[in-house]
Amino acid sequence: MFIGQSGTRYQFVERLGSGGQGAVYRVRSGEGEFALKWCRPGPNAEKQRQQIQTLIQRGSPGPEFIWPQDLVVHERQPGFGYVMPLIDTRRFSTINRILCGARPQPDLRALVVASLRLCDALDELHQRGYAYCDLSSSNLMLDAHSGEIVLFDNDNVVIDGQETAVMGTAEWMAPEVALNRSPPDQHSDLYSLALILFHLWTWGHPMEGRATLQVRCWDLRAKRRFYAEAPVFCFDPNDSSNTAEGEEALQLIVRRWQLLCPVRLQRAFRRAFTEGVKDEGRRVRLSQWRDLFTEMLHQLLPCPSCQFINLIDPAQRPRGCLKCGNPLGVQLVIRGHGALAVRPGVSLLTYHLQGLGKKGEPEVVLGSLERHPQAAGACILRNNTQDPWRYRVDGKDYSIEPGQARALLAGAEIEIAGRRLAVAELGPRPETAKQRGR
Structure with missing residues (x-):
């Protein structure tokens, strides 16, 4: 029987495995089943025990961590260990x-x-x-x-x-x-x-x-x-x-x-x-x-033909599905903070305008991309905010009022709350004179 600092008693159920620093067991208490790591004795054992005690007192940084919860001793065996949540190995x-x-x-x-x-x-x-x-x-x-x-x-x-x-x-x-x-x-x-x-x-x-x-x-x-x-x-x-x-x-x-x-x-x-x-x-x-993986999350696309998940690369020319080879139907990107692949059903978010916000702060949908009602394969961008946007294409300025939409064309520019977004074809950005001179 293992006894925790909390006073909880843990009963051995089975051995789960072992490694260089100790063995791990499945144990049971009145609160359910847990994993228990029994630490091997050694010259650094007391230092490790104090270290684990600090982790328990300060608490876990988040749900992704299988964090120590309780220091334990055995009623007949010298040494120490600690209790932590069990991992669902059917899932992970x-x-x-x-x-x-x-x-x-x-x-x-x-x-x-x-x-x-x-x-x-x-x-x-x-x-x-x-x-x-x-x-x-x-x-x-x-x-x-x-x-x-x-x-x-x-x-x-x-x-x-x-x-x-x-x-x-x-x-x-x-x-x-x-x-x-x-x-x-x-x-x-x-x-x-x-x-x-x-x-x-x-x-x-x-x-x-x-x-x-x-x-x-x-x-x-x-x-x-x-x-x-x-x-x-x-x-x-x-x-x-x-x-x-x-x-x-x-x-x-x-x-x-x-x-x-x-x-x-x-x-x-x-x-x-x-x-x-x-x-x-x-x-x-x-x-x-x-920031990089958040941008990539917005560039995932199921193939229209086989539903295989593809990743659009804004810096590459359009290519076919990785599985079936059929076209993915994406030709344009909206470049702001990162790039958003233009296709129906996705949203233009505050992230695309200004980057990552504070942790836990929900993304605000600024606009929605929809199928063009008349031009096959084209998209329109609808303004979901309460303020008008400026839309510039072919040297002419237009206003996209709240609730209204405009067709997205390569070379167009959208201004939202003083920030500019560019609509461009998939592929490498054109070199600037400064870049060519390097």
């Missing part, structure tokens, strides 16, 4: 089980949602003053249908700046931590997050390519060299020594990079794994990741 799965085919793959909508939820959760953790310290794909489970996530094994979380007994896992550590130049903190969390996001989208590791394929013994020494001492991004535009392209063993990663990752996401990964490797200040911030 590890990434490894998805990759090996044991569980269904997430579609693009679930991938975007999972990425956004992970960034939101880590942002909430950092806002509370914590650092995760041991963020890895092994701590993450996701619902492949909805994209909802949970983060578990949170007993290594510390208040940012405090000493921690755990440095992380080789594949997911920031170089400065792996080289013992800096302890894990919120800056290293950003690097680990980028590694996990890359893994989610490509099923690969950003520092594994042509050079790592030549390594015969993939031990800790090799990992230290390629992950920390001399890492080279496998899609580095300026260094092809470790490229994934042209390597048969890495073609799945290359195809997912080319087909699933829009240009803006590729740019974020390039920054994270080139400039951001050694320069902590150049790492992609949580607000930037959240």
Whole structure:
């Protein structure tokens, strides 16, 4: 029998698994069933116990965290453990089980949602003053249908700046931590997050390519060299020594990079794994990741022919459905904050005008995109606000009054509350004179 600090008594039900730091059991109390992690004894045991006690007292940052709830002792066995919620493993799965085919793959909508939820959760953790310290794909489970996530094994979380007994896992550590130049903190969390996001989208590791394929013994020494001492991004535009392209063993990663990752996401990964490797200040911030995946959420589109979920890339020319190859019917985007693919049934939101608002603040619908009543394949934009908008096309100004609509044409400009939006064809933005001169 386990006895909690709260006075609750927990009865052993079954063993769920074990790892380097302890074993996990299913236990039962009068309040229901829980998971209980019994920590292995060691020189840092008392420090870890105090750390977990702090986490319990300060409380969970959010529902995505399987957070410690109660410290426990055993009535006959020395040591300690802690109680946490049980994970519904019928719903949530590890990434490894998805990759090996044991569980269904997430579609693009679930991938975007999972990425956004992970960034939101880590942002909430950092806002509370914590650092995760041991963020890895092994701590993450996701619902492949909805994209909802949970983060578990949170007993290594510390208040940012405090000493921690755990440095992380080789594949997911920031170089400065792996080289013992800096302890894990919120800056290293950003690097680990980028590694996990890359893994989610490509099923690969950003520092594994042509050079790592030549390594015969993939031990800790090799990992230290390629992950920390001399890492080279496998899609580095300026260094092809470790490229994934042209390597048969890495073609799945290359195809997912080319087909699933829009240009803006590729740019974020390039920054994270080139400039951001050694320069902590150049790492992609949580607000930037959240903004990126929020924009991508508005660019998801079911194929009109087969209903397969596609992701429209505003920086690419129109292409067919990833599954059936039929046209997706999107030719235009509204460019403001990010870009909104023009198609019937979607809404123009405050996000597209001014970016992310405060957390928990609902998005306001400014306008709705509808089928053109006469021109097949065209769309109209209806003003759902209480104020008129200015609409300029072919050098002429028009007013879109509340409740009224106008056809969207390439080259048009919409002004809402003093902010301008541009209607453009899908594809790269035209170069400015300044860009051409670089």
